[in-house]
Amino acid sequence: MADPAGDFLSNYRALAQQAWDTWARSWAQSAAPAAQPAASAADPLARGGAALAGFLDWLRSAALQLPSASPGQWPPAWDAGQPFLQAFAGLDQHGAHGFAQQWQQWLQAMQQGGLADPRQPLAPLGYTREQQLQQQALYEAMQAYLQAAARYQSLLQRVAAQGAERLQAQLAQRAENGQSPQSLKALYDLWVDAYEEAYAEIALSDEFRAVYGAMVNAQMRVRQLQRQQTEHWCRELGMPTRSEVDSLGQRLQAMRRQVTALQRQLDAAREAAPAAAAPAGPRPSARKATRKAAAGKAAAVAKRPLRKPAAAAAARGTARGAKRRK
Amino acid sequence: MYAPLPIDPREALEEIATFQRKLAAGLANLRGLGEPAYANTPREAVYREDKLTVWHMRGEREPTARTPTLIVYALVNTVWMTDLQPDRSLVRNLLAQGEDVYLIEWGYPDGADRWLTLDDYLNGYLDRCVDAVRRRHGLEAVNLLGICQGGSFALCYAAMHPEKVRNLVTMVTPVDFRTPDNMLSHWVQDMDVDLFVDTLGNVPAELMNWVYLTLKPLRLTQQKYVAMVDILDDPAELENFLRMERWIFDSPDQAGEAFREFIKDFYQGNKLVRGTLAIGGRPVDLGLVTQPVLNIYAEQDHLVPPDASRALGRHVGTTDYTEQAFKGGHIGIYVSGRAQREVAPAIHRWLRDRD
Numbered sequence: 001m002a003d004p005a006g007d008f009l010s011n012y013r014a015l016a017q018q019a020w021d022t023w024a025r026s027w028a029q030s031a032a033p034a035a036q037p038a039a040s041a042a043d044p045l046a047r048g049g050a051a052l053a054g055f056l057d058w059l060r061s062a063a064l065q066l067p068s069a070s071p072g073q074w075p076p077a078w079d080a081g082q083p084f085l086q087a088f089a090g091l092d093q094h095g096a097h098g099f100a101q102q103w104q105q106w107l108q109a110m111q112q113g114g115l116a117d118p119r120q121p122l123a124p125l126g127y128t129r130e131q132q133l134q135q136q137a138l139y140e141a142m143q144a145y146l147q148a149a150a151r152y153q154s155l156l157q158r159v160a161a162q163g164a165e166r167l168q169a170q171l172a173q174r175a176e177n178g179q180s181p182q183s184l185k186a187l188y189d190l191w192v193d194a195y196e197e198a199y200a201e202i203a204l205s206d207e208f209r210a211v212y213g214a215m216v217n218a219q220m221r222v223r224q225l226q227r228q229q230t231e232h233w234c235r236e237l238g239m240p241t242r243s244e245v246d247s248l249g250q251r252l253q254a255m256r257r258q259v260t261a262l263q264r265q266l267d268a269a270r271e272a273a274p275a276a277a278a279p280a281g282p283r284p285s286a287r288k289a290t291r292k293a294a295a296g297k298a299a300a301v302a303k304r305p306l307r308k309p310a311a312a313a314a315a316r317g318t319a320r321g322a323k324r325r326k
Numbered sequence: 327m328y329a330p331l332p333i334d335p336r337e338a339l340e341e342i343a344t345f346q347r348k349l350a351a352g353l354a355n356l357r358g359l360g361e362p363a364y365a366n367t368p369r370e371a372v373y374r375e376d377k378l379t380v381w382h383m384r385g386e387r388e389p390t391a392r393t394p395t396l397i398v399y400a401l402v403n404t405v406w407m408t409d410l411q412p413d414r415s416l417v418r419n420l421l422a423q424g425e426d427v428y429l430i431e432w433g434y435p436d437g438a439d440r441w442l443t444l445d446d447y448l449n450g451y452l453d454r455c456v457d458a459v460r461r462r463h464g465l466e467a468v469n470l471l472g473i474c475q476g477g478s479f480a481l482c483y484a485a486m487h488p489e490k491v492r493n494l495v496t497m498v499t500p501v502d503f504r505t506p507d508n509m510l511s512h513w514v515q516d517m518d519v520d521l522f523v524d525t526l527g528n529v530p531a532e533l534m535n536w537v538y539l540t541l542k543p544l545r546l547t548q549q550k551y552v553a554m555v556d557i558l559d560d561p562a563e564l565e566n567f568l569r570m571e572r573w574i575f576d577s578p579d580q581a582g583e584a585f586r587e588f589i590k591d592f593y594q595g596n597k598l599v600r601g602t603l604a605i606g607g608r609p610v611d612l613g614l615v616t617q618p619v620l621n622i623y624a625e626q627d628h629l630v631p632p633d634a635s636r637a638l639g640r641h642v643g644t645t646d647y648t649e650q651a652f653k654g655g656h657i658g659i660y661v662s663g664r665a666q667r668e669v670a671p672a673i674h675r676w677l678r679d680r681d
Contacts, residue, residue: 051547066331212516220522221525224525253442
């Protein structure tokens, strides 16, 4: 004997899946040009597309659970925290430039280059001793980063759990007030509110602060050691390194400060020159006025003959256009 | 504690289908759109140095204000938030009120700028920008309008060069960097900033943007794009949306040394309110800011909480201090409809009374 409720549920789920598949195909076609190499995380369509795909995933997951919803149980099986974690995972992938993936590539490159596997360290020996030590330090730094990142992820998991609890509490409260969401979009907005609130609470905790700081510091340590190794290879190939360029930049900036200070002294001397070139033996009142003018340096800056801005810039040799000026 | 959901599954399915149809139809409108232009209010470059430009903004009428106002923007993002589009432009509204407006476009730092310090920015660049405007007008002092981090800079500058600042306006400006609700500040407290800058050099804009997005991850990376679908069929609204996207993500890298100092001294050390800040060896004492000060903050600011701005009133030396709240957020204070009606007129009235 047929079960009408069961048939409806099956049909509904089939329809929902069909609608989803149709959309996914149309999205893939529409978004295909954006998937060209030129597209990047900065491309609004690519970024927005990922966000919308996440939202549609959310809609589908929520909608598939609706027929099973009952006054005592909702959502019955849906893990409402999963979309939150997925959204964060996508953000991390762009923001941290896929740091974990970069590490895997780095490790593989080291092994292919014939270097020792740092995961199985031996006491460093011989000609490449220093290099072995560096690799070992890098590997240990990466392990420290992975541990810090895992602690960070566990906090996000906690956000996911507390977000779900907040959502349930809000739904219960709204049900009591007769203000339950009447649409999936309204439910989605509530879901966002609940998770953002849970996130903000945890993100402002002392624990989050410590974990966040540890993760950032650990990643910087890895990047720094990677750079040291890269620079070692660059030097062997006769290529300039980032550290060398930085040193040059630092010296150049120090010299620019000195030039600026000298320019100021020169300007002040030029301003004082007319006073010094005044006719000999001025009357006492005039001498007093000259001393006053020399003393009032700050006022003199404002009163000196105005130079046209373009000429002033040219005089400093500073009218250099910014490459990215718009 | 579970609650029932009174959403009819058939209606939910229809809702999904409607959303998909709307998205599919609207995607075509998103393709092939050019880069949305900013307001591009007529302007003239009056001073250039390295990558910065001081622009003199031109209104449709001659300024009535005798003292020009120089806008000092933050190093993060670009100053064009103040001139985003013709009908959402703080600059245009100030010009329409009769103010004479200049602004500093800091430009995009690259490796050559990695060693720029706060001293280079404030006692170097900013000081020379102020001098350039002073010379054009033959004035001893000009007005400064500092925005966000640029407001902190303007305060420091006014404390170090009080003779060159006539009036000071600060907008959404952090002063107390350690208020309990300041999430950005909270996150950087345990960061080893020396290691950070020594490793990265300049701080990439993408990294800065990532941090900002993670302040409200779901709202800023998903919910707003869901809302965008509703305006895909409205070319004007869509262009506005994309223009804001451009502004948000077209942001400069941060010069490494200046970033190091700003995080250590302002965010971690909170030296501006503790009275222990020194820039280039010069002490920065807010008590020395005796010029008239107008401090405008946003009530829903998630980047610079109101308390972080309001702290200025307790530390500034002036006896002519005005505080004004704006009902909106950190960005809304420039681009919302309310902002167009309220912000520029309020600034103009305050400046006019002190011109």
